Amino acid sequence: MDTTVKGRNKWANAHTNYWLDALRIALGVFFIYKGASFITNTGEFDGIVASTDYFNGGMISFHYIAAAHIMGGIMIIFGLITRWAIIAQLPILIGAVLVNFIGEMNANNLILATLTLAVSLFFLFYGSGKHSADYFFKMNK
Structure with a gap:
């Protein structure tokens, strides 16, 4: 089996x-949904950051998370540069899993973050598929 990206595609x-x-x-x-929820519930973000007193750059990470979730979600829906959109999500998702071990453990958030990370890693390797903007643009060169 060909192990290159083209072969996997x-x-x-x-x-x-x-x-x-x-x-x-x-x-x-x-x-x-999570990006919009993140924007409307800034107190929740403050609660997460408060559990890690040594965390710097709270406002920068807040804007990165909101923008990456919303713009990345739009690109993933259309299948447009899906792998790059997921790569932008990975630090957020890994942080979402790790924050449960650094701060207060929330089993529901841990399961949701782990499941989302697993699905994202699947699409990182699988790609956007045949019914996507990437495939359309590739076939109409």
């Missing part, structure tokens, strides 16, 4: 189905 396009596209779209919608 060929395999993924040959074995694609609509469930994976629906999962990719649901992931994008979830990121948009």
Whole structure:
């Protein structure tokens, strides 16, 4: 089996189905929802940061998280540069998992963050699939 990105894309396009596209779209919608929720609930962010007194750059990370979730979610929904959008999400998702071990443990948040990280890692390797803007633009060169 070809281990290059092009080879993985060929395999993924040959074995694609609509469930994976629906999962990719649901992931994008979830990121948009979490980004909007993050903006409207700034007190929740303050509570998370308060548990780690040594955390610097709170306002910078707040804006990065909100923008990455909303813009990344839109790109993931359309399948437009999906891998890059997910790479922008990875530091946030890893931080979401780790914050449960640094601060107060919240089992629901840990499970949700771990599941989202797992699905994101799947699409990082799988790609956006055959029913995406990436595939459309690649075929219409």
